[in-house]
Amino acid sequence: MLRIECPVCGLRDETEFAYGEDATVRRPDMDEADVKIWHDYVFIRDNPRGPHKEYWHHVAGCRQWIRVERDTLTHEILGSILAREVAA
Numbered sequence: 899m900l901r902i903e904c905p906v907c908g909l910r911d912e913t914e915f916a917y918g919e920d921a922t923v924r925r926p927d928m929d930e931a932d933v934k935i936w937h938d939y940v941f942i943r944d945n946p947r948g949p950h951k952e953y954w955h956h957v958a959g960c961r962q963w964i965r966v967e968r969d970t971l972t973h974e975i976l977g978s979i980l981a982r983e984v985a986a
């Protein structure tokens with residue numbers, strides 16, 4: 899089981915969180931009409947080995963979205979920050 903450091907609540911079990919999405923992918927503008935761009939956004943993902951940024955929702959805690967940097971090879975949590983602090 900992962901132990902994820904929530905910036906608000908502290909170190910918590912993974913079961914308190916819901917995985918959100920890859921934090922390295924940027925959604926196209928809503929007026930984008932190119933189907934290929936939307937297809938790639940929805941379906942095409944890298945499968946990185948090593949440090950990777952992800953969004954997680956602390957559903958059983960403070961209900962904040964956080965961006966977690968996790969090593970996909972070792973599952974080590976390398977850091978976390980409130981998503982609103984990186985979204986701007």
Ligand SMILES: [Zn+2]
Pocket residue numbers: 904905906907908956959960961962
């Ligand atoms: Zn929390």
